Amino acid sequence: MRAKIKNASYIVLATFGAVIFWGGVSQVQINAGPHPGLKDDALKKALRTNRQHSPLTYFKARSIVFGKLDGNGKKAECVYTGEAIEYTMQPSPHVGNIEHTLPRSRMPEEANTDLHHLFPVIPEANLARANFKFGDVILPVWNKGSKSGPSRSGKPVFEVRKEHRGDVARAMFYVSTMYDVRIDSDEERVLRSWHKEDPVSAKEKKRNEAVAKFQKSTNPFISHPTLVGRISDF
Numbered sequence: 001m002r003a004k005i006k007n008a009s010y011i012v013l014a015t016f017g018a019v020i021f022w023g024g025v026s027q028v029q030i031n032a033g034p035h036p037g038l039k040d041d042a043l044k045k046a047l048r049t050n051r052q053h054s055p056l057t058y059f060k061a062r063s064i065v066f067g068k069l070d071g072n073g074k075k076a077e078c079v080y081t082g083e084a085i086e087y088t089m090q091p092s093p094h095v096g097n098i099e100h101t102l103p104r105s106r107m108p109e110e111a112n113t114d115l116h117h118l119f120p121v122i123p124e125a126n127l128a129r130a131n132f133k134f135g136d137v138i139l140p141v142w143n144k145g146s147k148s149g150p151s152r153s154g155k156p157v158f159e160v161r162k163e164h165r166g167d168v169a170r171a172m173f174y175v176s177t178m179y180d181v182r183i184d185s186d187e188e189r190v191l192r193s194w195h196k197e198d199p200v201s202a203k204e205k206k207r208n209e210a211v212a213k214f215q216k217s218t219n220p221f222i223s224h225p226t227l228v229g230r231i232s233d234f
Contacts (some may be wrong), residue, residue, distance in 0.1 A: 031121055033224030050125065053114075053217040056136060061113040062098050064214055066090045070120050079164045080125040080146040097123050101171040102181065103131035111179045115211045116219045117171040119164075132158040133187040134168060134194075149155070154178045165187065166198030170221040176234040178217075183234040200225050 035046040055206070067073045067089065075097065076085045085173070086162040100107070101117035121129075127143040136156030141149040145161035160168050171190040176183050183191065200222050208222040221227055 013218075033227050033230075034220065036200060037119055039230040040232055043227070047177055047220055048180075048226075051217055053178075054215050055110065056113045056115070056215055056232075058113050061118060063090060063114055064115065064217040065098060066096065066122055067216075069115065069210055074163055076120040077126055079119040079167070080121050080129065080161065081144040081162070082163070083122055083144075085120055085122060094123060097121055097126040099126055099129065099166055102175045103129075105131045107181055108179050109173060111175055111181075114175070114178075114217075116174050116208075116217070119167075122134050129158045132156050133184055134158055134160065134172070135187060135190050151186075160194070164198075165194035166200065167204055168223075169198075170200070170204075170219060170228075173221045173228060173231075173234055174219040177196045177221075177231075195225070195228055 016144055017150040029076075034050075038046055041169060064086070065071065066076055069075050070085075071085070073213055074086065076084055076087075076091075077083070078096075079099065090148055091097075097120075099114055099119045099121040100112070101112065101119065104112060125144065125146065128144075128146070128148045130148075132148060133155075135151040135155070137147040137159040138152055139149050141156075146164075147155065147159040149159075151157045154234040170208055172183060172187075172191055173195075175181055208219050212218045
């Protein structure tokens, strides 16, 4: 009888300890990064309010992407396929393009030249992406590392290759937050999965710091990845 009481006591104590532990973890997550204690819309508003940003012209942004940020004036890598884009100074449109991670048809004009979601791509990949939302492709119509085709719902989507998935997710969270653009719930679910699957890399951090030198702003979801968990709906 005493053994049963003793075992029951251990179970109660262990359960109580787990509640305290996970409650503490949850609180730490809420207070991790800038604006401790804020979450959801209050956090997004604070991030927008405290943001420093100097807009660029499109020509300047394109020049930076291919000349200093993702390329060196001679070569850049297509983020969707991994293929090399070779050029002098800047590629002609039939050689290399600028990909807007959030399609231009879905964003406000002021986001058009924000380097945090602009990346180099080959024209073929640019056409395959079109303005499709991001998702998991079940039957590829186009496949070069990244894929385009129908999702389980039957809607056409674009699935990014593993090496760039987290970068895409954090770029989308940034544009959504800073320009007050809603992300579809199905797309957001996939992006959150990609954010976890492909954590922030040293290369991504370095790019984030470089972007700040050109336009002052940083992507807080790269600097502080736990911020994603403090926002329940982008």
